[in-house]
Amino acid sequence: MGGLQAAGRAADTPAAVISRGTLPDQAVVIATLGTIAERARGLRAPATIVVGAVADLGLSQAHLDEEELEAALRGEFLRGA
16 A cells, blocks of 8 residues: 555545455455555455545445345345345
8 A cells, every 4th residue: 555655645545445345254444545554454365445535435335225235245136126
């Protein structure tokens, strides 16, 4: 992440790492660009890194209710069913 800061991104830019997304052992760390490397240390691959305002939305902005989200994580989709 130091490369992004060296290129001019502010240390307080929101950032998130999603480890093993959609899998039962998914883990999400939300922090800032300046702290994300340390906070996400130890997360398992594969992982997706999100940098910018969207990372600050976090999981609270999900547009699926709990049942729909759980179904989506199982590879199903219930909306409109």
